[in-house]
Amino acid sequence: MIQNKRLARTFLSRFICAATAIGGGMEVSMKNNLLSMFNAGLYAVFLQNLVFSGGFGTTEAIRTAKKNGRLLSASLAISLFSAVTTVICQLLTTLPRLATLPFIWLAALYGGVLLGLYLLAAGLSVLLPLPRKTLVLRRIGMYCLNTIVFAVPLLSFRLGYSIFQGLAYGLTAGLAFAAATLLINAGMATLRENKAIPPMFFGLPATLIYTGLLALAFTGFTGAPLTF
Amino acid sequence: MPQLIERLSSSEEARRWNVTSLLLTLPLLVMGWYYYGGAALRLAVIGVLTAALCEIIFGRLILRTHTLLDLNAIVVGLWVALMLPADLSPWFAVLGTAFAILVVKIPFGGTLHSPFVPAAAGFAFLTVCFPEPVFTYAPPTAWVPVHSSALTALLQTGQSIFRPTVISSILLGETVGPLGTGCILAIAAAAAAMVILKPRRAGMLSTLGFVLAVAGISLLFPRVPGNRLGAMGMELCAGSLLFAAVYLLPDPATLPRGLLAKFLYGLMAGGLCMLLRRLGSYQDNTCFAILLANGALPLLRRGWNEKENWMNPIKTKMKTKSKKSN
Amino acid sequence: MAKTKAWQEQEFPETDEQPRRHWLWQALTDNPLLVQAAGICPIAVAAATIRGGLLVAIITAAQLLLCELLTSLLLKKLPGWLRAAGYFAIGLGVICGAFWFSEALSKWTGTDSQAVRTVGVFLPLLAANSAVALRCEHRARQLPPGEALRDAAAAAAGYGFVAILIGTVRELLGWGSFWGRPFTEVQVRGIWMPFGGLLLLGALAALLKQVFLRLEEKGRLTGAAAAMEFQIEDWEVRRQRDLDLLDNGEAPSADPHEGTFLLLDNGMFPEDPAQMQMTQPLPLFLKSWDADGKPLASGFAVPAPKPAPQTKAPPKKEPPKAELPKKEKAPSAGPKMVRTAPVRPEPVKPLVSKQAPRPETLPEPAPAETEQPRVTQETVEIKISELMRLLAEQEEQEMNDPK
Numbered sequence: 038m039i040q041n042k043r044l045a046r047t048f049l050s051r052f053i054c055a056a057t058a059i060g061g062g063m064e065v066s067m068k069n070n071l072l073s074m075f076n077a078g079l080y081a082v083f084l085q086n087l088v089f090s091g092g093f094g095t096t097e098a099i100r101t102a103k104k105n106g107r108l109l110s111a112s113l114a115i116s117l118f119s120a121v122t123t124v125i126c127q128l129l130t131t132l133p134r135l136a137t138l139p140f141i142w143l144a145a146l147y148g149g150v151l152l153g154l155y156l157l158a159a160g161l162s163v164l165l166p167l168p169r170k171t172l173v174l175r176r177i178g179m180y181c182l183n184t185i186v187f188a189v190p191l192l193s194f195r196l197g198y199s200i201f202q203g204l205a206y207g208l209t210a211g212l213a214f215a216a217a218t219l220l221i222n223a224g225m226a227t228l229r230e231n232k233a234i235p236p237m238f239f240g241l242p243a244t245l246i247y248t249g250l251l252a253l254a255f256t257g258f259t260g261a262p263l264t265f
Numbered sequence: 266m267p268q269l270i271e272r273l274s275s276s277e278e279a280r281r282w283n284v285t286s287l288l289l290t291l292p293l294l295v296m297g298w299y300y301y302g303g304a305a306l307r308l309a310v311i312g313v314l315t316a317a318l319c320e321i322i323f324g325r326l327i328l329r330t331h332t333l334l335d336l337n338a339i340v341v342g343l344w345v346a347l348m349l350p351a352d353l354s355p356w357f358a359v360l361g362t363a364f365a366i367l368v369v370k371i372p373f374g375g376t377l378h379s380p381f382v383p384a385a386a387g388f389a390f391l392t393v394c395f396p397e398p399v400f401t402y403a404p405p406t407a408w409v410p411v412h413s414s415a416l417t418a419l420l421q422t423g424q425s426i427f428r429p430t431v432i433s434s435i436l437l438g439e440t441v442g443p444l445g446t447g448c449i450l451a452i453a454a455a456a457a458a459m460v461i462l463k464p465r466r467a468g469m470l471s472t473l474g475f476v477l478a479v480a481g482i483s484l485l486f487p488r489v490p491g492n493r494l495g496a497m498g499m500e501l502c503a504g505s506l507l508f509a510a511v512y513l514l515p516d517p518a519t520l521p522r523g524l525l526a527k528f529l530y531g532l533m534a535g536g537l538c539m540l541l542r543r544l545g546s547y548q549d550n551t552c553f554a555i556l557l558a559n560g561a562l563p564l565l566r567r568g569w570n571e572k573e574n575w576m577n578p579i580k581t582k583m584k585t586k587s588k589k590s591n
Numbered sequence: 592m593a594k595t596k597a598w599q600e601q602e603f604p605e606t607d608e609q610p611r612r613h614w615l616w617q618a619l620t621d622n623p624l625l626v627q628a629a630g631i632c633p634i635a636v637a638a639a640t641i642r643g644g645l646l647v648a649i650i651t652a653a654q655l656l657l658c659e660l661l662t663s664l665l666l667k668k669l670p671g672w673l674r675a676a677g678y679f680a681i682g683l684g685v686i687c688g689a690f691w692f693s694e695a696l697s698k699w700t701g702t703d704s705q706a707v708r709t710v711g712v713f714l715p716l717l718a719a720n721s722a723v724a725l726r727c728e729h730r731a732r733q734l735p736p737g738e739a740l741r742d743a744a745a746a747a748a749g750y751g752f753v754a755i756l757i758g759t760v761r762e763l764l765g766w767g768s769f770w771g772r773p774f775t776e777v778q779v780r781g782i783w784m785p786f787g788g789l790l791l792l793g794a795l796a797a798l799l800k801q802v803f804l805r806l807e808e809k810g811r812l813t814g815a816a817a818a819m820e821f822q823i824e825d826w827e828v829r830r831q832r833d834l835d836l837l838d839n840g841e842a843p844s845a846d847p848h849e850g851t852f853l854l855l856d857n858g859m860f861p862e863d864p865a866q867m868q869m870t871q872p873l874p875l876f877l878k879s880w881d882a883d884g885k886p887l888a889s890g891f892a893v894p895a896p897k898p899a900p901q902t903k904a905p906p907k908k909e910p911p912k913a914e915l916p917k918k919e920k921a922p923s924a925g926p927k928m929v930r931t932a933p934v935r936p937e938p939v940k941p942l943v944s945k946q947a948p949r950p951e952t953l954p955e956p957a958p959a960e961t962e963q964p965r966v967t968q969e970t971v972e973i974k975i976s977e978l979m980r981l982l983a984e985q986e987e988q989e990m991n992d993p994k
Contacts, residue, residue, distance in 0.1 A: 084544060092635035092785035096721040099628050103821065141690045144715030148683045152676055159672040171990045178675025178724070184632040187719045223563035224380065233374025235327050236804055241628055241821035242797035246372050249789030250381050251560045256393050256786060257545050257553025360779070368790060372797065394781040 074205035077198060081209040087185055088217035089248075089255040091192075094185030098214060099244065102222035107176065108215055114180035116211025118158075119189040122151045123203040126190040147190045155181045185210060221248055276335055278464075279376050282517060283336040285465065289455040290343055290445075290512065296438055297445035300405040301351035305444050309346040312358040316342030319366040328375050337376040341365050344384035344512060347445030348505045348552075349391070352403035357395065361387040377518040381559045385513050385552040388505075392547055400548045402441045415441045416503035417548035420488050420496075427495030435502050446508035449501075456511045468515025470524055471531035475510040476501065478535025488542070504549035506538065513552070519559045521566060533565075534558035614741050618749035620803070620815045623722040625753060625796040628821060630722025634754055635788035637713040641770050644758020647717065648751030654685050654723045655743040655750070659731035663739035667732040671991055678727060682718030690714065722750055732991075757791050 087093045094115075101111050126147045130136050135146065158181065162173050180186075189210050193203035224247045228234060234243055297305040320338035324330065332338070342362045349358060365387030373379040391399050402415050411434045412419065412426050419426060427435070434440070438448030446452070456472060459465035480497050487496030501507060514520075514534060521530050537557050541550035623629045630651065638644040658666075658681050666674045726746050731739040762768055765783035767775040781787050796819065803816040 090785065092632050092788065093716070095631040095635055095785075095789070096629050099631070100721075141687065141714060145683055145687050148679070148715060148718055152679055152683070155679075156676055159676070162672075163670075171986050174670070174672045175990055178672055179721070182675055182679045182719055182724075183721060184716045184719045188716055191715060219564050220560050223567055224560065226567065227380050227563045228373070231374055231378055231380075233378040234372070235329075235374070236816075237327065237797045237801040238372045238793075239820065240800070241625070241819045242793045242800060243372060244821055245628075245789055245793030245796055246368065247380065249786045249793060250369065250386060250556065252784075252786030252789055253386065253389055253393065253781070254381075254553055254556035254560055256781075256784065257389065257541050257547065257550045257557070259546055372793070390781055393784065394779045 070199075070201040073199065073202050077202040077205040078209035078212075081206050082213045082216060083255075084258045086217060086255050087188065087210055087213045089252040090259070091188065092252075093188040094183055094214055094217075095248070097179065097183050097185065098217045098221055099248065100179075102218045102225055108218050108222075110173075110176060111180045111218070112211040112215040114177065114211075115183075115186055115214050116208050118151070118154060118181045118186045118207075119210040120204050120207030122147070122154055122186065123190040123193050123207040124200055125150050125154070127193065127198070127200045127203045130194060143194070144191055147194075148187065151182065151187060151190075185214060217251075220251055224248075224251070276376075279337065280335040282377075282464065283340050285459075285462065286340045286512065287336060287343070289458055290340065290347070292451045292455065293347055293445040293448060293508070294343065296448040296451055297347065297351065300438065300447070301403065301444060302406045304403075305351045308349060308351065308353065308355060308358050308444060309343055311355040312342040312346030312362045313339050314342070315359045315362040316345075316366050319363050320371075323367055323371050324375065327371055330375070332375050335376050337370075338366060341370065341383045341387070345387045345391075347508065348384075348388045348443050349399065350402045351405075351444045353398060357391055357398065360394075361391040364390045377516070379518055380563070382513050382516045382519060382555055385509065385555040385559075389552040389556055392549075392552070396547060402443070404441060405439070410439055410441045411435060413441065415548065416499050417442075420499055420503055420542070421548060423489055425489040425492050425495045425499065427489075427492060427498045432498070435498070440502070442503075443505055443508075446505040449507060452507045452511050459511070459515075465515070467524060467527060468517070468520055470527040471514050471520060471534070472510045474528040474531025474533075475514055475535040475538070476507075476531075478532045479506065479510075479539055482536065482539040486539075486543075500539075500542070504551060506549070506551045509551040509555055510535075513555055514558075519562065521562060526569075530558065530562060533561065614745040615748060617742070617745040618752065619799065620812070620818075621745060622749035622753065622799070623726060623746050624750055624792065625799050626815075626819055627722075627725060629725045630720050630750060631789070631792065633713065633717055633720060634757055634792060635785040636716070638754045638758040638761070638788065639765065639783040640762040640768075641755065641758045643713075644754040644756070646714070647758075648747075648754045650685060650689050650714070650717050651720060651722065651750050651754070652743075652747035653689070654682050654717070654720060655726060655747045656740065657681055657685065658723050658727050659734075659739040659743035659746075660736055662727040662731035663734055663736045666727070671728070674727070675724060678724045679718060682720060682723065683715075686714055686718050722746070753792075753795060756795070757788060760791060761787060 081087055085091065088095055088098050097111070101107050129146065129150070130143070135143070138146070155177070159174065159177055162170060162177065167173055189207050190203070193206055198206060221244070225244055228239075228243050228247060238246070294305070294309055297309070316338040317333055320333045324332040342358075342365075345361045345365055346358050349361070365383035368390075369381050369383040369386040370376070370379050388399075400415070400417070404410060404413070411431045414424075416426075416435075436449045438451070440447055456469060460469050479500055483497040483500040484493050487493050489496040489499060510531075514531060520527055534554055534557075538551050538554035541554050541557075545553065547553075620626070624631065624634060633647045633651070634644075638647050658678050661677070661681065662674065666677050669677065726742070730742045730746075734742060759769075761783045762770075763774060764777070764779045765781075765787065767773060767778045782791075800816055800819050803812060803819070806812040807816055
């Protein structure tokens with residue numbers, strides 16, 4: 038009985054040591070992951086804004102800025118789809134066979150993943166009793182199958198992001214889109230009040246120039262376009 | 266929708282504003298000529314001529330009015346030139362000024378209607394297109410500078426030169442830097458003059474907010490270790506920061522209405538400037554900070570206008586119910 | 592009204608009543624980039640050289656032709672969300688095909704496929720080109736296959752022209768080269784950045800608009816410049832503008848694409864719209880005017896009250912049945928029943944809300960020279976059901992027409 042007690046104590050002490058080591062290691066790696074996720078998010082929103090520094094999703098940003106009331110749904114859709122697509126694509130890329138594919142075929146695979154996710158989401162929207170289903174189905178295509186959502190997994194791959202970084206990058210893509218759209222919308226409202234704009238610039242030309250100048254302002258962060 | 270940005274109501278007011286700006290800028294040009302010789306004057310003249318030419322030709326073509334007489338183009342051309350190195354090729358001044366007038370000013374309606382400060386946008390464009398030449402400063406010809414590198418470069422590398430013995434030199438502008446933005450005393454005198462002049466007084470609130478934000482952030486998070494006051498002094502005197510705060514930021518086309526709004530706008534611009542100095546890749550990001558502040562202002566203005574709705578939705582609903590019952 | 596016409600010309604295909612324009616002319620007046628602001632990303636990102644612009648143009652042309660033809664033949668029968676997936680899938684197919692073709696060609700000729708490699712990193716993004724999806728949704732769905740191909744050719748020509756032009760300017764100014772060969776020493780770095788592309792697009796759009804304005808002054812074009820106005824579709828601004836028009840005694844705007852206004856004939860609802868109760872939670876602003884266009888009343892409908900419990904509900908007096916007003920065609924202009932899309936999917940607000948001030952003085956109803964139909968609850972209920980039917984039709988139409 039004494040021997041059993043000794044064995045139990047040894048086992049327990051070893052178990053506690055192992056758990057502490059693993060927990061401590063996890064804590065450190067979790068901190069690193071959180072930091073890297075924060076960096077990736079900061080990159081997406083400010084340092085190299087996906088819309089202004091990269092040009093991705095500019096059409097969607099300008100057209101959403103034109104219509105009040107759609108920003109929240111658009112940003113949420115972009116965040117969700119970017120994040121999920123990126124995570125799945127990153128997981129797929131860990132397979133040795135897929136990791137060695139040429140970039141264009143890898144991009145086609147990523148596109149297929151995005152398409153599959155979209156069809157799944159749209160199919161669920163059709164089948165489930167969602168509020169405002171018609172609105173959801175009407176807008177889901179534009180906000181889920183666009184350049185910004187498709188660019189996020191490709192950029193994550195090119196930038197060598199980890200899964201956590203890719204997840205953060207995807208989640209903050211919606212935030213970057215929202216920031217860009219809000220700025221463009223506020224600018225469009227300002228331009229609408231400005232009666233001195235010459236007729237040849239009033240409307241879309243002034244909006245495009247305004248967006249370009251906003252993009253110039255964001256270039257001050259890194260001084261380089263978002264390329265991959 | 267109410268006008269929440271103070272626009273000068275008449276062209277005569279605009280002209281007076283530009284004349285004041287021009288007169289308050291001339292001392293900087295004189296100091297630049299004193300320090301850098303004829304090259305400084307040449308750059309300024311070319312910048313002014315380019316701006317005038319663009320204004321005459323494209324103002325007639327697009328705006329269908331004569332807008333040169335309000336002197337805004339002269340002011341913009343001069344300001345762009347003053348932020349450049351003295352020995353830079355004149356083509357840079359041509360390009361920067363042309364961008365400021367043709368892309369930022371005229372498409373949005375001309376004098377004091379642009380949503381962005383034209384001179385800031387022109388310099389930002391040159392910074393992005395030619396980062397090395399724009400920040401390669403010539404050594405002055407009249408005297409030996411305090412240090413062979415510009416203050417902005419020293420801040421990036423974390424070196425401090427701010428000692429009591431060099432404060433006067435720095436304030437007089439005896440540092441390597443842009444053509445006309447180094448003489449801090451001249452800029453401070455211009456700021457004092459603007460405070461005295463009633464039409465310009467309110468705009469100085471934004472300058473105050475900007476300077477306070479820069480000073481506060483540099484004290485709390487100095488880029489130069491060991492000497493917080495020195496870091497603050499270097500940040501304020503480096504590059505075109507003070508020049509932009511005094512001349513560019515209080516642009517009446519982009520300044521919000523209301524004293525508190527002006528101050529907060531300056532605070533925001535100062536915060537953005539320090540953020541860009543930390544995270545940005547260029548030596549001097551002040552103009553980018555001004556552009557970001559210009560872009561963010563309409564958004565904040567809209568949020569402020571609708572604050573009653575989102576800050577107190579219950580009160581709004583109760584008001585609605587009481588109106589309905591009445 | 593000029594804007595209404597511009598919208599009609601933009602949104603609906605040409606009929607036999609309107610002159611048939613050459614498809615190259617349509618490439619300008621209906622340019623996807625400069626008029627509809629669609630497909631900006633590939634231009635801002637990929638069209639930084641002539642080769643890049645050419646590649647973008649070719650691939651987008653292939654996508655447009657294929658997608659519009661398939662939409663006209665097959666895809667229009669599918670629901671909107673499935674069509675969007677179809678466009679993306681076709682885009683991916685075109686991209687992969689282009690890459691495979693380029694690789695095969697380079698192997699066959701023994702040259703390196705430089706253009707694809709240069710733009711290759713941005714090539715996959717062309718699959719999600721919004722210009723293709725918007726064009727198919729707004730045009731190809733309503734056109735027969737031949738017309739759809741013609742429209743695709745026009746869109747491809749317009750898009751390609753802008754892509755190549757912008758690529759040329761950006762390569763010349765930004766890289767100082769032409770088709771990869773050094774041309775000048777001047778290199779304005781910012782031009783090939785995304786902001787440079789946006790600024791160039793803005794300048795081109797301004798030039799195009801100036802051309803339209805000049806042609807409109809000469810009477811050779813209508814509505815093209817107005818189509819480039821591209822203003823915020825602010826529900827509150829539109830509502831306030833219509834209220835102002837009503838207060839001034841003018842008929843509100845008849846643009847069917849604007850606002851959440853529901854315009855009704857005389858006698859369709861009582862003087863006080865607050866008495867009109869809607870069973871569906873939609874914010875509807877109701878307006879009516881008489882046959883002469885004189886406004887009668889306007890305001891928000893209120894939600895139907897919840898049915899009271901049977902034990903507590905007092906017996907309701909049945910109002911006397913009134914004859915339904917005869918529908919007479921108004922001789923003057925003015926929409927009889929114009930359905931508009933409820934833009935704001937929010938719960939119904941009370942009649943008088945902060946954002947929706949009622950006009951203080953409603954216009955007086957027309958003098959009773961003719962027998963005014965007495966509006967009763969039954970009348971109102973019948974008209975509500977008709978409204979509901981029209982709303983359902985509108986929603987179905989919008990579901991098939993995501994904009």
